[in-house]
Amino acid sequence: MRLTLVYGALLLLSGGGLVALVYFLVRESLYDRITRAVTGWVPALRLGEVPEGAVTSSPGPAATVAPPFSGCGSGSDCAVTRNGLSGAVEQATLNRLLTVSLVALALFALVSLVLAWWLAGRVLRPVGVIAETARRLSGENLHQRIALAGPPGELKRLADTFDEMLDRIEQLVSAQQRFAANAAHELRTPLAVQRAAAEIGLADPDPAQVARIRGKLLEVAGDSERLIEGLLLLSAADQGVERAEPVDLGRTVEEAVAGLAGEAERHEVTVAVDAAPLPVTGDPVLLHHLVENLVANAVRHNVPGGTVTVTAGPAGLVVRNTGPAVPPDVVPQLFEPFRRLKEREHKPGSGAGLGLSIVASITRAHGWTVAAEANAGGGLTVRVRP
Known part of the structure; x- marks a missing residue:
């Protein structure tokens, strides 16, 4: 009117x-x-x-x-x-x-x-x-779209923008639902192992049995602790950068690789570093976790005798590893929480599937970009550009 x-x-x-x-x-x-x-x-x-x-x-x-x-x-x-x-x-x-x-x-x-x-x-x-x-629209019918038909114009562009926004919202809601389901599954598994060990393993008073169950409980507790720490880190990264200061990313690479030398030795993987000074501005703690998760992911998802090459320079941070072949269409999904190339094997050092999702969250918090591509001979190459 x-x-x-x-x-x-x-x-x-x-x-x-x-x-x-x-x-x-x-x-x-x-x-x-x-x-x-x-x-x-x-x-x-x-x-x-x-x-x-x-x-x-x-x-x-x-x-x-x-x-x-x-x-x-x-x-x-x-x-x-x-x-x-x-x-x-x-x-x-x-x-x-x-x-x-x-x-x-x-x-x-x-x-x-x-x-x-x-x-x-x-x-x-x-x-x-x-x-x-x-x-x-509600959580149950986010798949619906306006799909406005008509000649190009302001309202047609508004409807198309609304449809694109619904696409992003649907993806975010689906990712949250998968995250909640996967987190519940990942947390339920160690709890079930702990319960079974306590009910069955400790029923036998044999000291050797008790010592073995004690070691298993400590191992499962350690996995649960690392999983919870990963979830907390992912949540902190999603909230953005609270403290930004000058950081030499090349030095951070050297420190992170040195801290993972023992894990690389256990996996029989050789890590080569070529780190030039790379001054950036960001949260030093989050950036350390970014490099650490990239290198740890490259070490864990490798083959015995494989290699990991870490390069830091004007082009950014590049981590390349050998390993099993990765289908190109699966590569973008690896940045989602709890997404793995293979089903998780519940053994020490297998990880919780949060490494690349934490990397993606930290890069978004700093306004950077991260991309990955499958190597022809197997393995993955991940590039982080400030």
Whole structure:
């Protein structure tokens, strides 16, 4: 209704302005034109003559001259008669023009309101479709889309943007649901192992049995602790960078690789480092975890006798490893929490499947980019660009 009133008011103002302009222009020149026309009539009519070129009452051979004036006497009387006649004709013409214009303007206003209502309905129909779709959406039907058909325009672009936003929301909700389900599964497994060990293993008082179960419980507790630490780190990274300061990423690479030397030795993997000074600005703790997770992931998902190459320089951070072949279509999924190339093997050092998801979260928090690609001979290459 408001849009209709605005359209109608604009059209009415335009029509009123047009009427006022026409009335003003006609009034400015009408009197002079009437006076010039009457000037040739008044003296001639006094003698009963018709000036050459004068307009008769009707065209054709049977035309008759308009009824003559009875006379105007002297020259001054003729001027008064001429001026009076011109003024009367001018006023009658202007009154008629104003009356017709106002009637036409009233009809124009009525038509304008009807057209404005129809136009507003057509223009706002996509908005109603968008609003109705948004009202219907919930967690169970996020797959629905507006899919507005029509020529390109602002509202078509708005509907397409809304559909793209729904795509992102659906992906985020699906990722959260998978994350919750996987986290529950990952936490339930060690709890079940602990319960079984406590109920079955400790039922036998044999000291050797108790010592073995104790070691198993400690191992499972360590896995659970690392999983919880990974979830807390992932949550902290998702909240963004709270403390940013200058950091030499090349030095961070050297420190992280040195801290993982023992794990690389256990997996029989050789780690080669080529780290040049790479000054960046960020959270030093999160950046250390970023490098540590990248290198640890490259070491764990490798083959005996494999290699890991870590390069830091102007092009960013690049971690390349050997290992099993990775299908290219699976590579983007590896950045999601608990996503692995193979099912998890519950053994020491197998990891919880959070390494690359933590890397992705930390890079997003710093405004950086991370990308991965499968190597032709097996393994993965991950590039982080500040």
